[in-house]
Amino acid sequence: MKPDKDRPSTWKKYDADNCSRCRANCCAMPVEVKASDLVRLGVASQDEVDNSIKKLAKRLKKEKIITSYREGTEFFMITQKANSDCYFLDSRTRLCTVYERRPDTCRQFPAQIGARVGFCPVEWK
Template sequence: MAERGIKTSKPRVHYDCTKCPAFCCSIYERVTVTKADINRLAKHFSVSVEEAREKYTAPWENERVLRRVKDSIFEETCMFLDQKTRGCTIYNGRPGVCRTYPARSRCAYYDVLRFEQTQQGDKNVVPVVKIIFRDEDE
């Protein structure tokens, strides 16, 4: 999850967040935040920790997640995504999970994006994918 305008393609990283519509900020219903993340949000917006918790996060089972809004490409996205540039508006204040994703040299969603753009012969096409997690026992 990257800041637009800052190229993240390092030698051994095979994705470029500046050329991606931010799948990771949009298709996951849960962007989990820790207490430290809420503290960082509070500092970023110069509000109290309680205010940051209420304004920017929502309950999800036993945890807190970033609030989501309707999106112009996907059904929903993170409230902090700039829907025009597809960049994070709180880059320095973003949660820890956003800082580490995808935690490997390839991003599966970027690969799907590039695959479909090649397959469809259109470098502007966006495959609108959705991810649903199901327990195998269900």
């Protein structure tokens, strides 16, 4: 059965070696991030975070970096391209353009977080 990012029951057991050959299906899933991730990514300053999260969210929405901010959880939703790819994924190479600065969500998926912890929607190139 072909892995389907929207059906965790089809995912394969996670193995870090899979990442080098994968089509980056996980990078076509919604990504929620915290303010600290936005600072690490270089799209926000610590001053903006400290002074007004709402103003920061408004700016990042206008710049189309995020699609939403939920005040209750303090999560920002990273924008997805028309094909569902993450804003930071290179569509041609299928590599993350901010890998060294990637959000904690991406760093921890799927080994520590996700719809099915320990499994991923790996699909070979």
